[in-house]
Amino acid sequence: MALSVLSHIDVRPADHRVSEVERQARMTNPGFGKVFSEHMVTVRYSEEGGWERGLLQPYGPLMLDPASSVLHYGQAIFEGFKAYSQPDGGVKTFRPLANAQRFNRSAERLAMPQLPEEIFVEAADALIREDKAWVPKAIGESLYLRPLMIATDAALGVKPSHEYLFVLFASPAGAYFAGGVKPVTVWISEDYVRAAPGGTGFAKCAGNYAASLVAQRQAKSEGCDQVVWLDAVHRTNVEEMGGMNIFFVYQEAGRSVVVTPELTGTLLPGVTRRSILELASELGLGAEERKITVAEWNAALREGRMTEAFACGTAAVITPIGRVKSRHGDWIVNGGGTGPVAAKLRDTLLGIQHGLVPDTHGWMHEVC
Ligand code: COI
Numbered sequence: 381m382a383l384s385v386l387s388h389i390d391v392r393p394a395d396h397r398v399s400e401v402e403r404q405a406r407m408t409n410p411g412f413g414k415v416f417s418e419h420m421v422t423v424r425y426s427e428e429g430g431w432e433r434g435l436l437q438p439y440g441p442l443m444l445d446p447a448s449s450v451l452h453y454g455q456a457i458f459e460g461f462k463a464y465s466q467p468d469g470g471v472k473t474f475r476p477l478a479n480a481q482r483f484n485r486s487a488e489r490l491a492m493p494q495l496p497e498e499i500f501v502e503a504a505d506a507l508i509r510e511d512k513a514w515v516p517k518a519i520g521e522s523l524y525l526r527p528l529m530i531a532t533d534a535a536l537g538v539k540p541s542h543e544y545l546f547v548l549f550a551s552p553a554g555a556y557f558a559g560g561v562k563p564v565t566v567w568i569s570e571d572y573v574r575a576a577p578g579g580t581g582f583a584k585c586a587g588n589y590a591a592s593l594v595a596q597r598q599a600k601s602e603g604c605d606q607v608v609w610l611d612a613v614h615r616t617n618v619e620e621m622g623g624m625n626i627f628f629v630y631q632e633a634g635r636s637v638v639v640t641p642e643l644t645g646t647l648l649p650g651v652t653r654r655s656i657l658e659l660a661s662e663l664g665l666g667a668e669e670r671k672i673t674v675a676e677w678n679a680a681l682r683e684g685r686m687t688e689a690f691a692c693g694t695a696a697v698i699t700p701i702g703r704v705k706s707r708h709g710d711w712i713v714n715g716g717g718t719g720p721v722a723a724k725l726r727d728t729l730l731g732i733q734h735g736l737v738p739d740t741h742g743w744m745h746e747v748c
Contacts (some may be wrong), residue, residue, distance in 0.1 A: 383464055388498065388499045388500060388503075389434035389436055390435050390437065391506060392435060394418055394419065399573050401455060403514065407514065407613075409475045410553060411481065411553075412524070412554065412556045412665070412695060414523065416550065417439065417511035417552065418439055418511055420440075420548060420549040421441055421503040421597055422442075422545060423546040425544040425545070427542040430460045430493075434502075439511075441455035442547065444687065448532050449532070452677070454585075454590075455492060455531035456490075456582065457483065457584055458526060458585075458586065458589075459527045460479070460525070460694045460695060461473060461474060461504075461687060462523065462746060463525060464562075467734075467736070468737040470747070471508055472507070472744040472745065472746050474651075474732075474733050475745055476501050476745050477497060477745075478651045480495070480500035483686075485494060486584045486585055487582035490580070492531065507548055507549070508525075508610070509549070512548060513549065514555070521553065522552075522553055524548055524695070526551065527547070529547075530547075530568055531543070531544055532545050553695070556696035561726070562702075562718075563699070563702025563713075564606050564700070565607070565703040566606045566608045566705070567602045568607075568674060568706035569598070569607045569608065569609055569610065570610070570707060571595070571598065571610040571652040572591075572594060572607075573609065574588065574620060575643070576646065578645075579626050582643070582648060582649060584648060588648075592607070593648070595607045596622065596653050602705055606691070607622055608621050610674065611644075616675070617641065617672065618641055623642075626701075627691070630687070631685060634740065635665065636666070638657070638721065640653060640668075640669055642669040642671060648670050652697065654695055655729065655743065656725055658741060659728060659741075661723065674706070678709075682711075687714055689714075697726055697730065700713075700714070702714070703716055
């Protein structure tokens with residue numbers, strides 16, 4: 381195997397590559413998170429030695445001691461961001477530093493070590509360069525990057541691990557939801573909460589997602605696609621939809637205003653959420669972060685003050701909400717269709733990401 385050296389990462393690619401025909405077959409209608417590119421990056425950490433040099437190597441299973449503390453006590457965090465092919469044939473990632481920073485906020489909450497941002501970004505850049513052929517070309521398709529960190533001490537005492545493993549791999553991705561961008565039906569969860577004050581809601585840790593699955597299953601059994609989470613204390617304020625942030629579109633004084641629940645510590649501070657708030661004024665939209673109750677959602681729709689609702693996240697970008705169901709009644713949003721504000725925001729974001737709309741915020745990071 382040839383070895384080349386970057387500032388933090390040694391590059392030892394696979395001797396044999398997947399054939400062009402096989403790669404094309406795997407990349408046709410890839411869906412989300414089912415197909416993986418040919419390499420991954422691993423970086424080990426120990427309390428004594430800090431972060432070691434990373435290694436880019438062929439994608440494959442990890443060897444873990446069964447006593448690894450991540451398997452028992454769940455010290456595990458992850459991120460998600462995307463690389464997009466550009467009109468000139470190059471590849472850029474969207475706001476990787478924002479993800480590196482959130483990764484470290486998650487790490488801090490889970491008593492894990494901070495990963496230098498430059499290692500996070502260099503790992504992604506090295507992987508994308510090596511697996512450039514796996515970056516889809518179509519608009520709306522991308523190479524999804526999945527960095528993660530797990531605790532690897534082989535010890536059963538309940539305490540922060542001394543050793544950790546950072547892994548980054550990539551997955552060519554099409555639409556997140558099987559139905560593409562068609563509006564979803566949501567179930568308002570009253571039996572379960574996602575996060576409580578003082579808990580881990582703002583962190584992208586594995587446990588938050590594990591604890592959400594039973595509610596997601598309940599939503600499915602109620603004929604819905606996704607669950608909407610309420611705050612744990614009052615059970616009245618809307619917080620998130622599934623693993624995504626949520627927005628409402630109001631009509632105020634002749635213009636559309638996008639409103640999203642404020643970050644209270646129980647919500648995930650989404651990079652797409654932040655980007656929408658930052659884009660709003662350029663698109664002639666107002667933007668507000670505040671509390672919104674379920675009762676207000678229903679009343680504002682009935683009174684015509686609210687015209688749309690949508691969820692946003694890296695994986696699915698923007699997903700309109702067409703129908704809301706709960707134990708206390710159902711209602712339709714925007715006739716069950718995709719509204720103009722959700723469509724405009726989605727087109728603008730995808731345009732910036734694919735290099736078709738000027739990147740006036742400096743969000744895109746050039747990789748190769
Ligand atoms: C996203 O919307 O990007 C998410 O966080 C969902 C992901 C866990 C698949």
